[in-house]
Amino acid sequence: MGYIRFEKSLMTNLEETLPKELxxxxxxxxxxxxxxxxxxxxxxxxLLVLPIPEIDDDNHVLLSALDVSVVQxxxxxxxxxxxxxxxTYSPNGHKYIREFNCDKVPTTLxxxxxxxxxxEMVFQHFEDRILxxxxxxxxxxxxxxxxxxxxxxxxxxEYTHENTVASREYHEVENGIKTxxxxxxxxxxxxxxxxxxxxxxPNWYRGLEYPKEQERGYDANEDLYVPGYFEMNIKxxxxxxxxxxxxxxxxxxxxxxxxxxxxxxxxxxxxLHCLINAAHQFHIHEKNGDRYILSGYPWFKCRARDMxxxxxxxxxxxxxQDYFELVMKTAQRGLTEFMEGKPLTVKIxxxxxxxxxxWVIWCLQQYAKEAGTxxxxxxxxxxxxxxxxxxxNGKHPNLKVMENGLVYTDGRETAVTWMNSxxxxxxxxxxxGYIVEFNALWYNALKFCSAMADLSGNKKDAAHFEQLAQHxxxxxxxxxxxxxxxxxxxxxxxxxxxxxxxxxxxxVALDYSPLAQExxxxxxxxxxxxxxxxxxxxxxSPKSGGYNPMYTGPQTQRDYAYHQGTAWPWLGGFYMxxxxxxxxxxxxxxxxxxxxGYEDEMNQHCLGTIPELFxxxxxxxGRGAISFAMNVAEILRTLELLERYNxxxxxxxx
Numbered sequence: 116m117g118y119i120r121f122e123k124s125l126m127t128n129l130e131e132t133l134p135k136e137l138x139x140x141x142x143x144x145x146x147x148x149x150x151x152x153x154x155x156x157x158x159x160x161x162l163l164v165l166p167i168p169e170i171d172d173d174n175h176v177l178l179s180a181l182d183v184s185v186v187q188x189x190x191x192x193x194x195x196x197x198x199x200x201x202x203t204y205s206p207n208g209h210k211y212i213r214e215f216n217c218d219k220v221p222t223t224l225x226x227x228x229x230x231x232x233x234x235e236m237v238f239q240h241f242e243d244r245i246l247x248x249x250x251x252x253x254x255x256x257x258x259x260x261x262x263x264x265x266x267x268x269x270x271x272x273e274y275t276h277e278n279t280v281a282s283r284e285y286h287e288v289e290n291g292i293k294t295x296x297x298x299x300x301x302x303x304x305x306x307x308x309x310x311x312x313x314x315x316x317p318n319w320y321r322g323l324e325y326p327k328e329q330e331r332g333y334d335a336n337e338d339l340y341v342p343g344y345f346e347m348n349i350k351x352x353x354x355x356x357x358x359x360x361x362x363x364x365x366x367x368x369x370x371x372x373x374x375x376x377x378x379x380x381x382x383x384x385x386x387l388h389c390l391i392n393a394a395h396q397f398h399i400h401e402k403n404g405d406r407y408i409l410s411g412y413p414w415f416k417c418r419a420r421d422m423x424x425x426x427x428x429x430x431x432x433x434x435x436q437d438y439f440e441l442v443m444k445t446a447q448r449g450l451t452e453f454m455e456g457k458p459l460t461v462k463i464x465x466x467x468x469x470x471x472x473x474w475v476i477w478c479l480q481q482y483a484k485e486a487g488t489x490x491x492x493x494x495x496x497x498x499x500x501x502x503x504x505x506x507x508n509g510k511h512p513n514l515k516v517m518e519n520g521l522v523y524t525d526g527r528e529t530a531v532t533w534m535n536s537x538x539x540x541x542x543x544x545x546x547x548g549y550i551v552e553f554n555a556l557w558y559n560a561l562k563f564c565s566a567m568a569d570l571s572g573n574k575k576d577a578a579h580f581e582q583l584a585q586h587x588x589x590x591x592x593x594x595x596x597x598x599x600x601x602x603x604x605x606x607x608x609x610x611x612x613x614x615x616x617x618x619x620x621x622x623v624a625l626d627y628s629p630l631a632q633e634x635x636x637x638x639x640x641x642x643x644x645x646x647x648x649x650x651x652x653x654x655x656s657p658k659s660g661g662y663n664p665m666y667t668g669p670q671t672q673r674d675y676a677y678h679q680g681t682a683w684p685w686l687g688g689f690y691m692x693x694x695x696x697x698x699x700x701x702x703x704x705x706x707x708x709x710x711x712g713y714e715d716e717m718n719q720h721c722l723g724t725i726p727e728l729f730x731x732x733x734x735x736x737g738r739g740a741i742s743f744a745m746n747v748a749e750i751l752r753t754l755e756l757l758e759r760y761n762x763x764x765x766x767x768x769x
Contacts, residue, residue: 117216118384119718126152126212129204133326136721136741137221138412139238139245140396144174147238147245148413148741151221151722152209154196155180157327158337159271159413163303163359165243170299174413176267177303178359179339182206183234183249185227186259186346192227195263200322200336217722219382229255237376241400244360246373251349261346262357264305265320265339268296271413274337277319281340287313290366291358294342301361308356308369311347332669383723386714390751393724394429397744398438406441407462411727411740419466420533421745422446423474424685427481428748432755436486440494443482447498450475454505469514469524469531472502473556480563480626481752492571503564503580506557514553520586521549521594522557526605532618534654536677544678548607551595555622555629558587562627584627591629595619600637615645615656617686623693632697639693649712650729650737651687651746654678657731664731666738680731681738684713688749695756706757713750725750 125131133150140146145165150156161176182195194208213224213231225232231253237246251258269275285294291306292313321338328335349355356369364372383389399407399417408429410421422442430439449461450472459466476499483491507516513531515523524531526547536543565580595602597611602619604612620642622628623635630638645656655662657680664680666673691709694702712735713725720726720737725746727739 117218118389119218119722120214120216121151121718123213126215127210129209132209135719137217138396138721138724138742139221139236140412141238141240141242141244142395142398143241143243143400143402144409145238145243146174146396146412147236149180151215151223152196152212153180153223154198154204154209155323155325156198157325157413158274158333158335160325161267161271163243163245164271164413165361167300171270172416173270173272175270175300177300177361178245178264178305179267180265181247181357181359182208182263182265183232184261184263185225185230185232186261187228187230187254187256191261194225194227194232197320198324198326200324218384219380220377224252229253230258235373235377237373237380239372239376240379242360242362244358244362244364246369246376247357248354248370248373249349249357250354251351254351258349258351259346260349260355261344262307263341263344264359265341266294266296266303267337267339268300268303274334275339277321277338277340283317283342285313285315285342288363291345292342293363296340304358304360304363305345306358306364306366306369307345307347308354308366309347311345313345314343316343317341330667331673386710386717387751387754389717389723390725390747390754391433393742393747394433394751396724396742397425397429397747401462405445405461406438407445408442408744410745411743412721413741415740415743416464417462418464419446419449419471420468420474422463423471423478425744425748426478427485428688428750428752428755429744431481431485432748432751436482439482443479443495446475447495450498450502454501454510467512469511469522470533470550470553470556472506472511472514473553473560475499475502476560476563477556477625480559483563483567488567488570492567496567496571499560499564499567500576503560507583516583517549519590519594520583520588521554521590523548524550524553526550534618534678536674538671538674543675546605546612548605548610549594550605550618551602552618552621554587554591554595555619555625558584558591558629559625559627561587588629591622592634595622596630596634599641600634601641602638614659614661615641616659617642617646617652617654617683617690620652620686620689620693624689624696635693635697639690639697642690642693647687647690648682648729648731648735649709650682650716650735651684652690653680653682653731654686655680655731662731666728666730677728682729682731682735683746684725684729685743685745685749688753691753692756695760699760703757703760706753710750710754 135151138148149160161179163178184193193206211225213226221236223234233250235248281296285292293302293304295302325335356373397409407417408422410418449463453466479495530542561584569577604616646652662680663676691706721741724742726737727743729735
């Protein structure tokens with residue numbers, strides 16, 4: 116029995132299965148993504164979606180879908196599913212599905228009369244190649260398979276429509292064809308492990324519709340080009356492997372390549388293994404050796420803040436220190452270029468955001484816990500010192516140390532925090548001035564860098580950073596702590612934001628806190644009462660003005676709701692860390708129960724991973740990007756923290 120497994124009764128129910136998505140990646144930026152029925156419900160869906168840097172910075176859908184039909188005694192049974200205008204589904208291949216499981220590789224079992232056909236899919240690591248294996252498990256008479264490719268050749272942000280410009284030209288290659296619809300695109304090679312016949316029968320399939328885009332208030336229709344179909348006989352017990360790639364492959368090696376790729380996969384047989392698998396999907400391995408963490412699928416790139424928040428959970432928490440160091444090697448180059456005012460040679464976006472240097476130091480602090488302070492000093496001591504002095508000396512374009520020791524940011528006209536939704540170019544929540552998490556992070560950074568300077572024998576810097584920290588500590592309490600026992604979200608002159616938001620949790624969760632024990636407990640209590648959900652912390656309390664917890668409807672409506680009550684699992688990670696630090700063993704079972712809310716997501720939304728955010732009200736539906744790095748990271752880090760706390764003593768064992 117697989118951990119993620121669905122039987123016929125669910126698979127034949129479109130209402131239940133269409134919202135469930137499946138994501139596979141190659142760890143180099145390319146991916147395959149669709150619903151578990153293989154019915155595309157987003158413009159971002161496709162079997163082969165990859166970056167084409169020669170064209171632009173977007174991903175591009177080359178192969179949208181591949182319909183397979185079983186042919187027996189002249190009767191054709193198409194196993195595909197597509198949605199067309201007018202709520203029409205054709206064909207209705209989902210009716211033939213017996214079972215779906217996602218243990219090692221996504222596997223679908225179809226039954227058509229006496230035919231039992233198994234389909235398995237892998238995305239080759241570090242190559243832009245999707246592989247699908249079809250195995251005829253049972254058949255009582257001669258069986259033929261027919262494969263019909265649906266081509267798009269477009270950016271994930273656009274649609275294709277029937278036109279006269281698209282090239283119909285194709286060339287035969289070993290056991291398949293290559294074709295290219297538009298100039299500038301690479302050739303798409305579609306090959307099989309077995310000799311076949313390609314029947315050229317060009318046609319446009321018009322009016323395909325993507326319900327997820329409709330939900331989000333966007334255009335949702337396109338036409339897809341089908342050049343023809345491939346046909347071949349298959350015997351009982353035989354396997355045929357299909358490959359789609361931008362490079363030709365020697366087809367006699369396809370069956371072995373598929374087997375090798377399967378053997379490399381770890382089973383997704385429990386909650387932890389699903390999260391580890393999801394963590395690896397955010398890896399980006401560039402051809403020049405650069406390494407990144409992608410913020411999320413299917414539309415996010417590598418964003419600086421997200422990467423530094425997610426990096427410890429996605430690597431250190433699952434004992435992958437080496438990948439942490441590789442990512443930091445790339446990031447360090449980018450950070451140095453930014454501090455020196457040089458053009459960036461790295462593909463890390465939003466490096467200029469004011470809290471990025473502060474998150475970098477927090478990230479390296481987590482490394483020091485895992486790898487040891489000596490290793491941290493050896494690799495990153497110089498970087499941390501430069502970052503602190505960069506901020507202190509007023510070199511950052513939008514982060515200034517004020518006379519009271521706190522850091523100040525201008526966020527009136529531009530969104531500068533993680534709460535970055537905008538409408539008409541203006542931030543929905545113009546957090547500006549003294550921002551609570553920025554200053555909690557600043558205090559933590561100063562204390563940590565002081566301790567590290569002391570360890571390295573640099574007593575002068577150690578004393579200086581400590582002095583800055585003490586100044587910051589007093590001001591932090593004076594500026595942020597209010598009479599109701601929680602922290603203002605931001606303060607700008609006489610303007611104080613009384614909204615109860617989760618950003619104050621960082622002042623409790625970080626290793627070095629400017630708050631006294633009772634103050635921490637008071638802040639945590641408010642977060643527990645007003646912000647906690649089974650899916651993380653709400654971005655705004657229901658008791659605060661402007662509470663808007665349902666992330667639905669058109670873009671502008673969603674932008675207004677984005678940080679106005681929606682729940683975020685990554686914030687829940689810091690909340691649970693705060694719980695463990697304050698209450699130790701007494702909160703262990705409570706946190707374990709919180710984990711159940713996340714484990715429930717393993718067979719919802721996108722299988723085996725965590726989406727970007729959730730509605731802040733029941734039933735807490737998953738929304739936004741289908742797989743989000745910070746969320747997966749913080750749940751992994753929480754699981755590791757739970758392990759660290761010895762049940763008997765309630766103290767950390769490490």
